[in-house]
Amino acid sequence: MPDEGEAKSGLPHLRVDVLTLFPAMFDGVLGESILKRARDAGVLDVRLTNFRDYAEGRHKKVDDTAYGGGPGMVLKCEPVFSAVRAVLGDDQDAHLVLLTPQGKTLTQNKVRELAGKRRIVMLCGHYEGYDERIRQGFPWDEISIGDYVLTGGELAAMVVIDAVARLLPGTLGDETSATEESFEQGLLEYPQYTRPPVYEGMAIPDILLSGHHEEIAKWRRRMAEERTRERRPDLWRQYMDGGAQG
Numbered sequence: 001m002p003d004e005g006e007a008k009s010g011l012p013h014l015r016v017d018v019l020t021l022f023p024a025m026f027d028g029v030l031g032e033s034i035l036k037r038a039r040d041a042g043v044l045d046v047r048l049t050n051f052r053d054y055a056e057g058r059h060k061k062v063d064d065t066a067y068g069g070g071p072g073m074v075l076k077c078e079p080v081f082s083a084v085r086a087v088l089g090d091d092q093d094a095h096l097v098l099l100t101p102q103g104k105t106l107t108q109n110k111v112r113e114l115a116g117k118r119r120i121v122m123l124c125g126h127y128e129g130y131d132e133r134i135r136q137g138f139p140w141d142e143i144s145i146g147d148y149v150l151t152g153g154e155l156a157a158m159v160v161i162d163a164v165a166r167l168l169p170g171t172l173g174d175e176t177s178a179t180e181e182s183f184e185q186g187l188l189e190y191p192q193y194t195r196p197p198v199y200e201g202m203a204i205p206d207i208l209l210s211g212h213h214e215e216i217a218k219w220r221r222r223m224a225e226e227r228t229r230e231r232r233p234d235l236w237r238q239y240m241d242g243g244a245q246g
């Protein structure tokens with residue numbers, strides 16, 4: 001049994017608790033590909049809790065109509081408070097994430113920050129959202145995955161887990177593939193090619209066949225900069241303001 005905070009391999013690991021009404025939604029995503037590998041290696045430990053289990057009464061009701069009227073149902077305080085407290089136990093420093101379109105938009109910087117945590121507890125909303133006192137009751141880091149509204153927080157939680165997991169040491173195998181990617185250096189990634197060298201009349205740039213690693217690195221840098229300037233003037237401005245780290 002690895003120590004708390006350490007994977008079987010001796011690498012640090014991240015525990016993520018997700019509080020959701022629909023735990024089965026996570027099966028496919030957690031059971032395939034790189035996330036499965038990360039979990040098998042013990043680098044990532046995801047635990048799902050259905051907070052309906054903490055609802056009282058025969059009907060295990062988790063939602064109710066909104067005071068003041070209006071469409072849709074609102075998530076009730078009692079089951080959520082009980083579930084969060086039960087999952088936390090006496091853990092004082094787990095990082096609490098509330099998934100909400102009203103939160104700060106997820107960025108690669110935030111993903112990096114989350115990847116450095118020991119434990120994250122995420123709450124997925126549903127229906128019209130949360131009773132405001134759920135928001136007030138805990139020191140949440142409120143995160144949105146973009147300016148659009150999903151039916152529930154589950155897909156958002158999976159996006160966060162996926163983005164964070166690939167930064168955990170040991171998940172990707174080849175560490176450089178995460179550090180060279182879009183956003184990691186304030187730039188979008190350069191264009192990538194694989195065999196064949198010519199496909200339907202489209203040839204890869206000659207430089208990539210030259211074998212000159214230094215020249216290839218310069219070309220990639222130039223392409224990443226061009227691409228960022230053209231596609232993401234907002235990122236380009238930030239990059240230039242921060243001083244191009246060359």
Ligand SMILES: C[S@@+](CC[C@H](N)C(=O)[O-])C[C@H]1O[C@@H](n2cnc3c(N)ncnc32)[C@H](O)[C@@H]1O
Binds near residue numbers: 102128148151
């Ligand atoms: C239909 S939404 C509720 C939206 C809420 N009425 C509002 O306007 O803020 C239900 C749940 O989906 C999740 N959700 C929806 N959009 C999201 C987004 N962009 N990022 C993160 N979570 C989101 C949240 O957990 C939210 O409580």
